[in-house]
Amino acid sequence: MKKIYLFLISVCLFHASLLAQGFKTNNTNGNLIDACGNNFIMKGINVPLAWFVSNVNNSIPALKTNTKSNCLRIVVNLSTPDNDWQTTVVNCIKNKIVPMVEVHDVTGNTDPARLKAMGDFWAKKSSFFNNTNFNGVNIKKHILINLANEWGTWQTATNKNTIWRDAVINAIKPMRTAGITTTIVVDAVGYGQDIDEAWNLRTYGKDIQRADNLNLGGPANSTVNSNILFSIHMYCEWKKGGDNIGIINTIKSSGLPVIVGEFGYQHATDGSCDIDEQLILNTCQNGGIGWLAWSQKGNSSDVAFLDLCIDWNCTQLSGWGNTVINGTNGTKTAVECAAFTSNSCTITSLKEEEISEDVVCFPNPFNNTFLIESPSPFQYTLYDMTGIEIESGKGNGSQSLGGNLSSGSYMIRLQTNSKSKVVKIQKN
Known part of the structure; x- marks a missing residue:
């Protein structure tokens, strides 16, 4: 499995990945x-x-x-x-x-x-x-x-x-x-x-x-x-x-x-x-x-x-x-x-950790688009780094995203029936 950098959601932070939704x-x-x-x-x-x-x-x-x-x-x-x-x-x-x-x-x-x-x-x-x-x-x-x-x-x-x-x-x-x-x-x-x-x-x-x-x-x-x-x-x-x-x-x-x-x-x-x-x-x-x-x-x-x-x-x-x-x-x-109080919500409390999961985003960093691959149906929500939602949707197998993004860092929340995670991605 490809290794990816995740921003894990602590239980006490209560679904910080849902910010701005x-x-x-x-x-x-x-x-x-x-x-x-x-x-x-x-x-x-x-x-x-x-x-x-x-x-x-x-x-x-x-x-x-x-x-x-x-x-x-x-x-x-x-x-x-x-x-x-x-x-x-x-x-x-x-x-x-x-x-x-x-x-x-x-x-x-x-x-x-x-x-x-x-x-x-x-x-x-x-x-x-x-x-x-x-x-x-x-x-x-x-x-x-x-x-x-x-x-x-x-x-x-x-x-x-x-x-x-x-x-x-x-x-x-x-x-x-x-x-x-x-x-x-x-x-x-x-x-x-x-x-x-x-x-x-x-x-x-x-x-x-x-x-x-x-x-x-x-x-x-x-x-x-x-x-x-x-x-x-x-x-x-x-x-x-x-x-x-x-x-x-x-x-x-x-x-x-x-x-x-x-x-x-x-x-x-x-x-x-x-x-x-x-x-x-x-x-x-x-x-x-x-x-x-x-x-x-x-x-x-x-x-x-x-x-x-x-x-x-x-x-x-x-x-x-x-x-x-x-x-x-x-x-x-x-x-x-x-x-x-502001037009955006700053996400500051997420912990970065390197782990392997079945649902992956690659390549990361990417030049034009990146691919989500999963063995089971999934939902995704894409955010900028202040927590403003850019796009959300569902997929089954694979999904190509990112073609409309400017260069910079983003976060994407991935969710299956049993797992949920937030991945930091980078567009060159």
């Missing part, structure tokens, strides 16, 4: 990792784009200024024109806000085929999600995708069977097949709330991770490559005297990345569903867990008390909004995603 979950400690390898703890709000397109889109710069949110969860319907929600995504990134898009059409639905349709919907948008220069911004580096809002009813959750697990696994597969590699956010069953301290999530979450790990080329019976972030919505199930909010720390530390994707301070006008919003904020703060409050503005009259803002720009706040934005551990304490 987008968000990634750490399935050991439950953290969400940005494209430059930094922990990202979201603090933000939900915005109702599907019903108020111009109001939401025009408010993005003001939301950054007035709330300091570092993430916005963007409500989309299947009928929302692509240009509308994609404009919101671009506006978020230009204002250094992480955009999370979610599709709202299957709220409370129990048909697995409908959830699968949501995965198919996002899969058809893969060219947008994988775009590194769309209207001047890098979508792939900064996007999060929420599969669907609140699929499954209370009965679905109470049954405690595998229907939610299986429906989610089937729905995320087409997204991965389409080449979407960024973090997929999965709402808990039971209108996002689950039951019995997130019993279904705690019981079946690892199965979903293992399935996604296989989708992304990882080894069998492992969660190492899985890129799933679970989301719990904290309303009446989590009211005072209800489920223990502190269970989210146990969930996260078990290697199930989790956020509170929606919550309010109450969910019934008669006061029968009183939620301890400050306990949610404090628990998330202490556990390094992200959260997104519901919602900017525009709620129907029966839940108008959940409007955070009096006006769309959030220059005037409701009492609920004042707690979320100005209160202890509120959005004004959010830390901007570090991946926005």
